[in-house]
Amino acid sequence: MGYYIIIDSGTTNTRIKLLDEQANILYTYSDKVGVKNTAVDGNNNALKDTVAKGIKHVMDKNNLTNADIIKIGASGMITSDLGLCEVPHQEAPVGIEDLRNGSKTIILKDITDLPITFISGVKNNVSEVTLDNVQMMDIMRGEEVETIAMLQELEKDREYLFILPGSHTKFIKINDKGQIAGCVTTLAGELLEVITQNTILSAAVDKKFLSPDLYNEKILLKGYENSKEVGMTRALFSTRILNRFVTSDAADCANYLLGIVLASDLGTIKSSKVLDVSSHTTVVVAGKEPLKKAIIYLLKQEGYFDNIIELENFDDANMSAKGVFHLIKN
Missing domain, CATH: 3.30.420.300 (2-keto-3-deoxy-galactonokinase, substrate binding domain)
Structure with a gap:
């Protein structure tokens, strides 16, 4: 062997x-x-x-x-x-x-x-x-x-959009020949880190990222909708308003904040000429929780894509190794 x-x-x-x-x-x-x-x-x-x-x-x-x-x-x-x-x-x-x-x-x-x-x-x-x-x-x-x-x-001969959230969210378009047709990157993860650790909103979220067990779809969705309605920067400041007048719970504010940032991310999908997606494009979402769960939920709320797949047990390091293996194996 x-x-x-x-x-x-x-x-x-x-x-x-x-x-x-x-x-x-x-x-x-x-x-x-x-x-x-x-x-x-x-x-x-x-x-x-x-x-x-x-x-x-x-x-x-x-x-x-x-x-x-x-x-x-x-x-x-x-x-x-x-x-x-x-x-x-x-x-x-x-x-x-x-x-x-x-x-x-x-x-x-x-x-x-x-x-x-x-x-x-x-x-x-x-x-x-x-x-x-x-x-x-x-x-x-x-x-x-x-x-x-x-x-x-995954099935062959299909058009996919891979969504890989992390420090940078990567949107990767796969054509029906199984080729990487293009990609789009956002700064979502780094932005969340900066906001969480180094802004006036840090106290509202207790300088902590949202943990999977405190994920709340209702509050996430409200942050998402408000960001789409008034823009990211106003919605971000409204996290402080939420904390001062509605709830002092850090997890609630973190859910709201995540929804705000993801609104900008997911808006990229339809607006990008590189990705060039349609409702028939199969979306595959990987990554860690609660980002993966949040993205899938918000995409389903939008109701645009016919088919959204959750890639379970995704480990980027292991996936990288297996991808290289597939490319170099005898």
Whole structure:
């Protein structure tokens, strides 16, 4: 039996996973080092050391030699100019074979004697980005391999819209050929963090994000509707009004706040020319709770899409590993 080592390195974290030939994840090594270290230090030595140490750790802990490893793959920001091997973004539409053909396999002797295959990111197809069309351009590094893994679990020959909430919400359009047709990114997660931790609203939500067990659809929906009616910034301040005159419960205010931010996010879906969705586009929502549940609920309240699928047990790190596995497997 042989094994695959998959490296997923982002801005602040690196995860290295060991997979068997059936894509079962057998072992995980992680460290809080990413391309942010490269930006701060002015070199990628910290990232090199982390990946080298991680690969050795994974192999030693599982009593493996180089002969046991079939392939090593890497995705995420590790393939950017701040990573270990820059691989240019491919222009959408991009399918599985495009990602395979656009990857770069090299040996980095100061990391391992084994070759590493670096998977490219994806960018929207805009020949020249200007002030007039800047909204048409978007990029991804890492989500493309999550997308490949998700597609393996879904029906073929259908048009999808993947929604991946997180620090940045990623909307990914899949055409009926199974290709990434384009993507749109929002700053929703980071915005929620800033509002929760560093604004006049921090006290209203007790500087805490909404926990899944305190999720309240009624209050979420009211924040969503108010944001659509009067705009985000007015609706945001009304969270303070809610706290002062209606309820002092931090969870209520957090539900209201989440609805406000998601109104802007979900408004992107219909307004974006990149996504170009119709009511027949199948929507697939992944991610953590309560974001996933909230997005699905609000989409159903809008009543536009005929089919909305919840992707259960989604783990972005595991999905990334399985996506890379699918791309590099023999």
